[in-house]
Amino acid sequence: EVVMTQSPDTLSVSPGESATLSCRASQGVDKNLAWYQQRPGQAPRLLIYGASNRATGIPARFSGSGSGTEFTLTVNSLQSEDVAVYYCQQYNDWPLMDSFGQGTKLEIK
Amino acid sequence: EVQLVESGGGLVKPGGSLSLSCVASGFNFGDFSMNWVRQAPGKGLEWVSSVSFTSTYIYYADSVKGRFTVSRDNAKNSMYLQLNSLRVEDTAIYYCARDLIAGPGGDALSLWGPGTMVTVSS
Secondary structure (H helix, E strand, C coil): CCCEEEECCEEEECCCCCEEEEEEECCCCCCCEEEEEECCCCCCEEEEECCCEECCCCCCCEEEEEECCEEEEEECCCCHHHCEEEEEEECCCCCCCCCECCCEEEEEC | CCEEEEECCEEECCCCCEEEEEEEECCCHHHCCEEEEEECCCCCEEEEEEECCCCCCEEECCCCCCCEEEEEEHHHCEEEEEECCCCHHHCEEEEEEEECCCCCCCCCEEEECCCEEEEECC
């Protein structure tokens, strides 16, 4: 079973700056990695799939990279609407047992 | 409009049962594998169950295996989750979510419903 670990738990960034969120898999998941954004009081929303592909309607400010065990989500030009919890999820192994990371809370300074 | 809408949540006593539904619209429901994901209050996301597009493959998290049953009716564009022997720790928002790409399963989750709240308390 693959275990996903995100860091940091909380990240505080000034408006207009960039935020870098990390996700590590306990074993290789190729590029079968997704990132989700969950704003307060809302359902999760798919941001990135295949480690680096933006989902439909996602701004170019969001980018993903990595493969194997190390992945990164970068949010450029941070805006107030980006305040949310971000989750990574591996889908290399099916069923999706324990497939989500614990989340990184992104705050605005 | 492409959307998923869950229903059936509510307050139930420990040991009780509840039946959740997820109705899809705006896409060919029968082409996609579907999933249930839950989120306990103030906690992260937990995958609960998946059912492939033809119901050939059905999977459960260990925490719900033997107590929850997932099913789907492609003619009704609907997926269901039967929750039995409920525990306090099953208290959560339950989301249904669709796979990104049509096929047997094991994909990113590209479409989510707003969720339905299940509270297990005496």
